[in-house]
Every structure is written in structure tokens, then in C-alpha cells.
Amino acid sequence: MIPVRGFENATVAVLGLGRSGLTAARALHAGGAHVVVWDDGAKGREGGEAEGFEVRDLTREGALDGVATLVTSPGIPHLYPAPHPAIRAAWEAGVAVDNDIGLFFRSLGHDGEAPRVVCITGSNGKSTTSALLHHVLAQAGRQAHLAGNIGRGVLDLDPLGEADIVVLELSSYQTDLARSLTPDVCVFTNLSPDHLDRHGGPGGYFAAKRRLFAEGGPERAVIGVDENEGRYLANQMSEAPGDDRVIRVSLGKLSGPGWQVTARKGWLAEMRKGRQVASVDLRDIPGLPGRHNHQNACCAWAAARTLGLAPREIEAGLRSYPGLPHRSQRIAERAGVTFVNDSKATNVDAAAQALQAFKRIRWICGGLMKEGGLESLQPHFGTVAKAYVIGREAAAFAVALGPDIEAEVCTDMAVAVARAASEAEAGDVVLLAPAAASFDQYDNFEKRGEDFAACVTALDI
Structure with missing residues (x-):
């Protein structure tokens, strides 16, 4: 577990006691905070009480008196279609609202050198891209960890060092609220309408995804540019046509001097400064069937390259990838x-x-x-x-x-x-x-x- 730092002897409230909420409560306690918890369901409250946490109805008047921060679970609405009453109460009381992703980034590096962190978001393919990148890294002998919206809760990871690489799948629910975002590499797979009621429409949905890049300030950004939102984001993140801090990914043809990874007719190609530096035939890889998985492979390839892997290492990982349950x-x-x-x-x-x-x-x-x-x-x-x-x-x-x-x-x-x-x-x-x-x-x-x-x-x- 990663102890959450910065709240020693302070009172922190946790709203929602599912997997991420309970893990956040434990990590806050491990870091020296006094933790109070609440869940709208009786089962959740019983789980919190069984672990020794003070259960407090956070919707009750005065319940947030003396609370430094309210940590909410991603499934709980904080703005649209209507904020949860406890979150509205936090606004009125001036209590900061955060989530487990914000706590994770806040706590990196407190106990030594920080790991490298890759954050992957998008409408479709983010789970496969995350699992695929993690598999490629592990097969290449890197100390890789998979967490976030897939795998373990992010605060449930063991303490991390500079040799570790954390691959985080992040949903729009998670990126929308985290107060601290400092990834080394960000990946945006694609965008299509989803969760529109939660974000007040398509603009709010894209804004939640974009926030990871705009506020995260990654060293490198891997961006799918087959939709207007991706093209806009890539343009916002780059300073010049040849800016290799941005890697554009497409299932079509791209031009220009920048860093690009494309998959046309099943062939992955990596281009840098107008020259092809690597290619792989994806059509016979059983764990990656179809164009959508070819896009996922391009995103994972680009992220792995930013982390220093050679093309032959990445190709070996792609070919041995077994696929994810419930995804092709x-x-x-x-x-x-x-x-x-x-x-x-x-x-x-x-x-x-x-x-x-x-x-x-x-x-x-x-x-x-x-x-x-x-x-x-x-x-x-x-x-x-x-x-x-x-x-x-x-x-x-x-x-x-x-x-x-x-x-x-x-x-x-x-x-x-x-x-x-x-x-x-x-x-x-x-x-x-x-x-x-x-x-x-x-x-x-x-x-x-x-x-x-x-x-x-x-x-x-």
C-alpha cells in the first residue's frame, strides 16, 4: 500500500466505500490521517465500520466541520447530473474535494525516487491499451504495475521506486476531479459519445479527458488523431510540426515531419522525421484482432518507445499478448x-x-x-x-x-x-x-x- 502523505494528524472524509474508497481510507490512515467514512448503502457502511473507521453521515449539517479534504469515489456524481449532497456540503464549507488518483500523485516521491507513470484514457480501447503496454513492459523485463480503472486500486500498489513503471488506466470520472496530475506519459486513444449525462454533454466529456494533458503536463503525449478532438489536442500539445513530444496515432495516413505511429491495412509503421524506423504485420497476432485493436497496438507501441523499448522488444510483447477477458x-x-x-x-x-x-x-x-x-x-x-x-x-x-x-x-x-x-x-x-x-x-x-x-x-x- 502507498501511504498518502500530507494529511498527518488531519481529518479526511471518504465518501463511497467500494474498492477505491476503502483503499483510499486505508492509505490515508497509513499516512497518519484521521479518517471518517460514509457510504449511502448500509453494506458499505458496515464494511467501513468493520475496518475500524469512524462512520459519519457526511450529508448531515456540520459533519464536515474540521475536515481537511473530502475524498470521493469515481462513481459518485460531483457536478452532473447533480452533485452528491456531501459534495455540495463540501463546497459550501470550503472543504477541498479530491479522489484516489489525486492522492496517488500527491504522494509520489515522498519516500524516495518516484516511478515513471503512464496514464491512458479515451472512450474505447483504454483497457486493452493499458493491459497490452503492461504486458509488453513485463515481457521486456521492466518492473511494471497495472492499476487505476483496471487491475489494482492505485493506492493498493506496494511502495514504488525509480525503477518502477506504473501503467494507469483512467476513466473520465477519475481525470475530471483529481487535484494532482503529474504523469510522465499520457495516452489518448480516441473519443466517442459516452457518459454524457455525467459530464453535461460531449464538451464536458472531452474536457475531462483533456484535463489529464492540459493540467498533467506530461513529458510525452501519445494522441489518437482520427477524430477532431484528438487532432485539436495534438495541436494544443505541440509547439511546432516536428515537435516529438507529441506522437500522433492513426488508422489512416499521416504526413509531416513529426513522430507518428499508424496502422494501415493491418501494418503498423513508426515514422520519425519523415522516415520509417519500424514496421510490424499485426494481422496474424491472435490477441489483437480487428482495426480497433490495431489502434490499441499503435498506442501501446508509441508509449513503450517513449519508455526506451526497442522495436523488437515491443513486437515480441505484441505477439505474446493473450488478450483481455470480455474484449474480443x-x-x-x-x-x-x-x-x-x-x-x-x-x-x-x-x-x-x-x-x-x-x-x-x-x-x-x-x-x-x-x-x-x-x-x-x-x-x-x-x-x-x-x-x-x-x-x-x-x-x-x-x-x-x-x-x-x-x-x-x-x-x-x-x-x-x-x-x-x-x-x-x-x-x-x-x-x-x-x-x-x-x-x-x-x-x-x-x-x-x-x-x-x-x-x-x-x-x-
Whole structure:
């Protein structure tokens, strides 16, 4: 555990007692703070009390008297659609509001030399890019740690030294509020509409991502430039056309003298000062199928290069990467039919990428539709032989897919898997890529993916 510094003998309040909240409370206590905690749920409060923390209703008048800082969990709204009452009370009392990411950066270097920190954000691909970079570093013999929105809670890491490299996946919920951000390398994968209610619209969502770069002041920035927001951010971060502090990443062709990593038709190419310095054929790497994973590979490649790895080291790591659960994860192959779990495709952009990764698809989709509808998926229906729709509102979801795709309302996963498998032919891919949130039927996307895998295992083929 990393003890949080700067609050010795001070009272710090922790709001929300999930994984990050409890870890923050422990780390604050380890650093000498007096910690009071609160959770809106009785189970969370019982967990805090069981660990010996003072449980205090932070929404009660006067509860924040004498409190130096309020540390909130990322899932708790602090601005949109409405601030939590305890956060509103902190504003009125003049109490600073922070999160575990801010505490982590605040505490770096207090016990010796600080590690190097790579922060990865974006709408899609940040989990795969983070896990892939961590794998590449570990395979190359570096002391790498994976944390943040993936892996361990950031404050749950063991004390770190200058030989360590921390790879942090950060969501917009985390970057939006952290009061201290001092990464060495920042990665922006891409941007598509998501979490708009939490950020008050697309501008607020992008601003939360941009904050990591603008306030973080990284030594190097790896930026996907296939959307306007990425191009804008790259322009903001660079001082001249050849400024190699910014590495532009694209699935198309880039020009200019700067540092670039692209993946066109499955070939990764690294360009510096107008010359190609490395290339890799990504098409035969089983853990990285499809264009979206080729973009992830480019981002991980660029970050690894900034950390001093040679092209041959990175290529070896890419080829040995096993993939992440629920992200283009190959579950099984039966009678020539491949079953792929991409339950993490919780929005239409991620689902569109999944639909482009395979040639003939039996598509399992559905769940809680997000803002914006499904129209942007329609150009990618050419690879879909048939859709099998799940979710409590499966019929409405099937209608929203439009008339250009055959869709069968299945409602539950077992029916969808059985129907898709029975109609699939050799060479087909049965793909779970929901294009929707999971909360109508599952606790999270992981549970949905696990159900898909269990249904595939239970098939009698």
C-alpha cells in the first residue's frame, strides 16, 4: 500500500466505500490521517465500520466541520447530473474535494525516487491499451504495475521506486476531479459519445479527458488523431510540426515531419522525421484482432518507445499478448464456428469496431441503449448475417436496428447463444458485442460476458 502523505494528524472524509474508497481510507490512515467514512448503502457502511473507521453521515449539517479534504469515489456524481449532497456540503464549507488518483500523485516521491507513470484514457480501447503496454513492459523485463480503472486500486500498489513503471488506466470520472496530475506519459486513444449525462454533454466529456494533458503536463503525449478532438489536442500539445513530444496515432495516413505511429491495412509503421524506423504485420497476432485493436497496438507501441523499448522488444510483447477477458476474447471454436466475447463493447462505437473485425457474424446485441441511438452502426451491418437481441427491452432494441438487418428477439443470453449457434455455418463468428449497457440484466459487463461464456460452454454441438 502507498501511504498518502500530507494529511498527518488531519481529518479526511471518504465518501463511497467500494474498492477505491476503502483503499483510499486505508492509505490515508497509513499516512497518519484521521479518517471518517460514509457510504449511502448500509453494506458499505458496515464494511467501513468493520475496518475500524469512524462512520459519519457526511450529508448531515456540520459533519464536515474540521475536515481537511473530502475524498470521493469515481462513481459518485460531483457536478452532473447533480452533485452528491456531501459534495455540495463540501463546497459550501470550503472543504477541498479530491479522489484516489489525486492522492496517488500527491504522494509520489515522498519516500524516495518516484516511478515513471503512464496514464491512458479515451472512450474505447483504454483497457486493452493499458493491459497490452503492461504486458509488453513485463515481457521486456521492466518492473511494471497495472492499476487505476483496471487491475489494482492505485493506492493498493506496494511502495514504488525509480525503477518502477506504473501503467494507469483512467476513466473520465477519475481525470475530471483529481487535484494532482503529474504523469510522465499520457495516452489518448480516441473519443466517442459516452457518459454524457455525467459530464453535461460531449464538451464536458472531452474536457475531462483533456484535463489529464492540459493540467498533467506530461513529458510525452501519445494522441489518437482520427477524430477532431484528438487532432485539436495534438495541436494544443505541440509547439511546432516536428515537435516529438507529441506522437500522433492513426488508422489512416499521416504526413509531416513529426513522430507518428499508424496502422494501415493491418501494418503498423513508426515514422520519425519523415522516415520509417519500424514496421510490424499485426494481422496474424491472435490477441489483437480487428482495426480497433490495431489502434490499441499503435498506442501501446508509441508509449513503450517513449519508455526506451526497442522495436523488437515491443513486437515480441505484441505477439505474446493473450488478450483481455470480455474484449474480443475468443471463447471457443466448435464445428468451424468461432465464439467471441466482446461484452465490453458497451457503446455503439465499440460495437462498430467489433463488427469490422470479422467477415460473417451472428451478432448478439442489446441491453440498455445509450444516448444517440443505433443509427451510426448501420454502415457496418454488411458483416452481420443476423442479430440476436437480448435485454429487457429487446423488442425496442431490435426495432432501433432498422429494416436493413434481420433481427430475432431472444431476450436472454441462453436463448440468443443457442439460436445463433444452431444457425451458424462453418466460418461464422458468434459475437457478443452488445452496443449497450448491461445493467438491465447484469451487475456489470463482466457478468454479462461470463454468462455468454457459460452458455457457449453448455452448448451441445
